[in-house]
Amino acid sequence: MMAGVALEHAILVSLLEQPGSGYELARRFDRSIGRFWTATHQQIYRVLKRMEADGWVTAEEIDQDGRPDKRSYSVATPGRSVLTTWLREPVQPESVRHELAVKIRGAAFDDAAGRAALIAEVERYRADHETTLHRYQTGEQRDFPDPGALDTGQRLRHVVLRGGIAYEQMVLAWLDDVLDTLHGLGR
Amino acid sequence: MMAGVALEHAILVSLLEQPGSGYELARRFDRSIGRFWTATHQQIYRVLKRMEADGWVTAEEIDQDGRPDKRSYSVATPGRSVLTTWLREPVQPESVRHELAVKIRGAAFDDAAGRAALIAEVERYRADHETTLHRYQTGEQRDFPDPGALDTGQRLRHVVLRGGIAYEQMVLAWLDDVLDTLHGLGR
């Protein structure tokens, strides 16, 4: 039990870094946190309610003029305990799902037209990852301009971002290898 | 719809590469295919039944002496159509879940003892990935000893394996960066 239950922990970390509403969390999951954890707003609202009921977070109603009211959540003491307990548990092996790898192996059972379509798709996919890499690199220059003068939280966020950059660079190099291989099949 | 429905496609590719029983598929998902798609035997049996009911695969009862009978599945024509249709659809962006990255950012909210526990955990995790890399490299030498003389299917399986190797190498380099960063916090 408590195996797949990890969105809670990602939310706790995000709220400790900065309190915020469900909507704000959903936007963070689309951006920064979404680099290593994805979640939709429906999931987030549901989990926030449960976490509030369990006393892990507290909500503060905030009236906004010109905008709908919102509920800003902060981590309460029990939530912090839950997080530190979880931090000391073993990391579960990642369960991988690489759709593109399945399609590449599947290309052995498709014809030349199918392989041409796959090449086009790999090129589009590659362009997406190039955009992501540039976004990460821009963010790195903006958020960590002076790597020598960072506090603990910044250093940890920076090393996670470097992981994202290394991942995207690896993916781009591999996709070039894939494209070479797919082109080489025609010859 | 038909978005998360992809275990079917991984099974179709695996059965086209080699027909086999549910049990055999489960073992492949623990090994070769499991590099980019994970599935348990329960999932596989459930999906195979549905695929057989839908006419995507056909089953052949095989009596074995000294072993339980088994049902060997092969891909039928409709299954092959389903696969080629899917192959030409856009690749969905991967939904990422990196528990370790969440824990690293969470370490900013834990004490020195918690960070020491995280370092130990990262080292254990690193050892696992090193084992995986060596397994991939051994498999590469066994299955692709002469990269100049490969057929289409082998070349495609090889480029997917090279992706796995590149991923593991990237992870190991990043984990070294993580360990340096975590050790640097104490100073």
Place this chain on the structure above:
DNA sequence: CTGCGCATGTAAACCGTTACATGATTGG
């Protein structure tokens, strides 16, 4: 006056994990 961003939800369908269950054969 239309579309976008802010803000929060419900409902249904589906997927994935864990636990439990059965039974045969082979090797140590």
Place this chain on the structure above:
DNA sequence: CCAATCATGTAACGGTTTACATGCGCAG
């Protein structure tokens, strides 16, 4: 004789995804 491997399943639970729903304010 005990453990491991082969072989196939059921049931329950929980997590994820998709579709649907509401309503305000602002900018073009």
